Amino acid sequence: MDVVVPPRAPLPADTPNLVTPRGLALLRAELAELEALHTKKQRASLSSHESARELAIVDGQLALLRTRLESAEEVAPPDPRASEVLFGSTATLRFHDEGRDGAALEVTIVGVDEAGCTAGSVSFLSPIAIALLGTRAGDRVLLAAAGRERQMDVLSVTQSQH
Numbered sequence: 001m002d003v004v005v006p007p008r009a010p011l012p013a014d015t016p017n018l019v020t021p022r023g024l025a026l027l028r029a030e031l032a033e034l035e036a037l038h039t040k041k042q043r044a045s046l047s048s049h050e051s052a053r054e055l056a057i058v059d060g061q062l063a064l065l066r067t068r069l070e071s072a073e074e075v076a077p078p079d080p081r082a083s084e085v086l087f088g089s090t091a092t093l094r095f096h097d098e099g100r101d102g103a104a105l106e107v108t109i110v111g112v113d114e115a116g117c118t119a120g121s122v123s124f125l126s127p128i129a130i131a132l133l134g135t136r137a138g139d140r141v142l143l144a145a146a147g148r149e150r151q152m153d154v155l156s157v158t159q160s161q162h
Contacts, residue, residue: 008064009112009123017071018124020088020160023114024074031069034062068113078159085109085132085157087124092155093132108160109133 011017019027041055078086085091087109095102106120107128115123122129127145132154135141139154 008068009115011071011112012125015125016073017068017111018075018087019072019111020114021074021077023111024072026117027065027069027072027113031062031065034058034065038062072111080159082159083136083157085135085154086159087133088160090120090158090160091132091135092157093152094155096151096153104155107132 038055038058041051041058075087078088082089090106090108093105093107095105108118108121109124109129109132110121112123112125115121115126124130124133128143131141131143131152135154135157137154137156141152141154143150143152
């Protein structure tokens, strides 16, 4: 029985698995859901080959999730008075493309598993997060990604308390 379990978001070697408090809570909730599904599939696998395959997939997902949780390093929310972009911060940006001012965009820097769960959440390993970390409102930043360079202004920085 060939079972393919999709991998979790990649973490480069020697890179800590940073998570926000919200991200850690989401991982724990996912674990609880998978464990409940595992129990259900385990019962069903006694009578069906397809259910046994589904159980193997859930087993693989659980193993990957448990490994990710074991490596999770929770990062406390940034001090609300901090003015620079940090892990857990939300930055409001404006891109400049070919002389035209773009619309404002909000991004929150989070862990790899939390990225993309909500609109504007980006992994701390993403090019935009790397470019933003340590910047402040009023800074102009050069983002080099996907073979092109874009300028963006940091309009504001807020510290999320999730």
